[in-house]
Amino acid sequence: MGNNINNKFITEEVVRYVARLSRLSLDDEGVSRFQHQLANILEYIEQLNEVDTKDTLPTTHAMSSIKNVFREDELKGSIPLEDALENAPQRHGNFFKVPKVI
Amino acid sequence: MKEDLSDINAYKNWLIARAEPLTSVAAMLVDRASRIDKDIHAFAAIDAEAIVRRASRFEKKDGKGRLWGVPVAIKDNICIKGELTTCGSRILEGFRPPYNATVIEKLQSEGALLMGRANMDEFAFGSSCETSCYGPTRNPMDLSCIPGGSSGGAVAAVASGQVVAALGSDTGGSIRQPASLCGVVGFKPTYGRVSRYGLIAFASSLDQIGPITHNVADCATMLEVISGYDEKDSTSVDIEVPRYTESLSKGVKGLTIGIPSEYFTGGIDKDVSERVNEAIKVLEGLGVKTVDISLPHTKYAVSCYYIIAPAEASSNLARYEGVHYGRRSPDADDLIGMYIASRNEGFGLEAKRRILLGTYSLSSGYYEAYYLKALKVRTKIANDFNKAFDVCDCVLTPTSPTTAFKLGERMDDPLKMYLSDIFTISANLAGLPAITVPCGEGRNGLPVGLQLMARPFAEDVLIQVAHAYEQKR
Numbered sequence: 001m002g003n004n005i006n007n008k009f010i011t012e013e014v015v016r017y018v019a020r021l022s023r024l025s026l027d028d029e030g031v032s033r034f035q036h037q038l039a040n041i042l043e044y045i046e047q048l049n050e051v052d053t054k055d056t057l058p059t060t061h062a063m064s065s066i067k068n069v070f071r072e073d074e075l076k077g078s079i080p081l082e083d084a085l086e087n088a089p090q091r092h093g094n095f096f097k098v099p100k101v102i
Numbered sequence: 103m104k105e106d107l108s109d110i111n112a113y114k115n116w117l118i119a120r121a122e123p124l125t126s127v128a129a130m131l132v133d134r135a136s137r138i139d140k141d142i143h144a145f146a147a148i149d150a151e152a153i154v155r156r157a158s159r160f161e162k163k164d165g166k167g168r169l170w171g172v173p174v175a176i177k178d179n180i181c182i183k184g185e186l187t188t189c190g191s192r193i194l195e196g197f198r199p200p201y202n203a204t205v206i207e208k209l210q211s212e213g214a215l216l217m218g219r220a221n222m223d224e225f226a227f228g229s230s231c232e233t234s235c236y237g238p239t240r241n242p243m244d245l246s247c248i249p250g251g252s253s254g255g256a257v258a259a260v261a262s263g264q265v266v267a268a269l270g271s272d273t274g275g276s277i278r279q280p281a282s283l284c285g286v287v288g289f290k291p292t293y294g295r296v297s298r299y300g301l302i303a304f305a306s307s308l309d310q311i312g313p314i315t316h317n318v319a320d321c322a323t324m325l326e327v328i329s330g331y332d333e334k335d336s337t338s339v340d341i342e343v344p345r346y347t348e349s350l351s352k353g354v355k356g357l358t359i360g361i362p363s364e365y366f367t368g369g370i371d372k373d374v375s376e377r378v379n380e381a382i383k384v385l386e387g388l389g390v391k392t393v394d395i396s397l398p399h400t401k402y403a404v405s406c407y408y409i410i411a412p413a414e415a416s417s418n419l420a421r422y423e424g425v426h427y428g429r430r431s432p433d434a435d436d437l438i439g440m441y442i443a444s445r446n447e448g449f450g451l452e453a454k455r456r457i458l459l460g461t462y463s464l465s466s467g468y469y470e471a472y473y474l475k476a477l478k479v480r481t482k483i484a485n486d487f488n489k490a491f492d493v494c495d496c497v498l499t500p501t502s503p504t505t506a507f508k509l510g511e512r513m514d515d516p517l518k519m520y521l522s523d524i525f526t527i528s529a530n531l532a533g534l535p536a537i538t539v540p541c542g543e544g545r546n547g548l549p550v551g552l553q554l555m556a557r558p559f560a561e562d563v564l565i566q567v568a569h570a571y572e573q574k575r
Contacts, residue, residue: 053482060307086198087198089430
């Protein structure tokens with residue numbers, strides 16, 4: 001734990017890889033800027049390692065009293081097709097149109 | 103008779119005395135807001151036509167409804183059917199939701215006059231309201247300062263008297279921090295108290311919608327209107343909503359307030375700690391008992407939050423790909439290229455930063471070290487509060503460590519910006535209700551806010567204490 005570990009983890013190559021996973025593309029300047037900023041943030045976040053969590057369960061939901069929420073499988077109204085397609089940047093009949101996939 | 107937007111009652115009295123059709127009142131309010139807003143930019147845009155059209159729909163109800171004719175600003179991430187809702191982001195340009203958020207339905211059923219669209223940090227990512235694609239909002243108390251964020255526009259619209267109340271959203275302090283910096287009341291309800299249906303998601307385990315008002319009584323009214331179980335939000339909780347307005351007159355004798363030492367150290371302004379300590383004296387004068395408590399994991403809250411919130415955000419923002427709604431880049435000839443180009447053009451710098459951070463901490467090899475670790479520390483933070491509530495009814499702290507800072511001051515230093523939320527984040531991580539009330543000014547003349555937090559679903563205690571303090575101050 002220390003200053004160098006994060007810089008080692010979050011290399012420019014890692015930033016490019018994470019950008020690819022995120023469907024973003026960055027130019028060289030962007031990669032270098034984000035690498036620097038993310039390393040800085042992650043260095044701060046390293047302090048979490050000080051906390052002993054050996055016997056602690058993770059909290060995924062703030063109100064842990066709520067478990068699965070079920071309802072009857074009844075047919076109800078939904079948004080009309082026209083309304084649902086209203087915001088489509090491009091449509092073809094009742095479909096969302098996208099650029100060529102293959 | 104001059105218009106009076108100082109609170110709901112004053113406004114209603116003015117409205118009755120004015121005896122004019124609601125449509126002409128609405129047109130006047132829009133003109134007035136546009137004039138005041140030139141310097142402040144609380145609104146991303148004001149759609150005059152839509153506001154007058156809505157007023158005409160309520161005209162027949164004539165005075166019926168607890169918020170009849172009351173102008174309420176709506177943050178740009180809460181869906182109003184058929185109206186632009188963009189989260190301050192280019193990626194949602196042109197998006198008109200096909201449905202209303204549940205809170206919008208509730209406000210309208212009480213006759214509120216909705217005034218969209220209050221400016222915000224892009225996707226609520228920010229503590230200064232500077233990352234909106236529409237440009238920054240300014241603090242009505244000092245135009246060279248930020249109003250706080252991310253609900254900076256909604257708060258500034260209330261603080262500058264353009265509207266009587268507003269709805270914002272709070273994921274790590276986005277209602278309370280700006281309300282504190284602009285000198286108004288802001289409330290984050292317990293996670294699950296208010297339906298999130300129609301709130302565009304940032305971090306789903308932390309987000310809550312809440313009111314921003316001139317005083318605690320209005321806050322209680324707004325909270326009563328918007329709270330309650332909603333089958334469309336499976337995280338909303340099906341328990342009875344108390345009459346918060348009845349808590350206003352209860353007084354505070356016999357209540358115990360915990361003062362956590364961890365919130366009065368480090369980078370806190372002297373002015374802030376002085377004002378908050380004076381407020382504690384006021385409450386003691388009213389018969390409140392105070393006890394020193396410890397919330398030992400406080401210093402880890404920011405780290406914990408900046409793993410969990412970006413992780414959830416990166417996943418929530420995966421849906422913006424230029425296919426179903428919002429911006430599509432014309433400069434791509436295959437599907438993946440179109441996704442990438444649309445996202446690149448659509449998201450601003452802070453949004454990209456959080457997507458990268460979140461994707462990194464969820465990616466293979468880092469998940470356990472970062473995300474899972476943060477979820478465990480989240481448990482520790484919540485346990486601190488559980489323990490504290492064994493000995494006190496609510497916890498009192500400053501809302502923000504400083505008064506409003508200058509525009510641009512923290513834009514190049516994301517970590518410093520993130521630390522602006524150091525006192526508000528814990529309530530979101532633990533799911534607790536929290537309120538901020540003005541408690542005076544610093545030597546720079548800028549407002550200081552006092553924060554109260556209570557156990558889950560004890561909103562009524564917060565209203566009770568905050569109102570008693572506000573009356574005495």
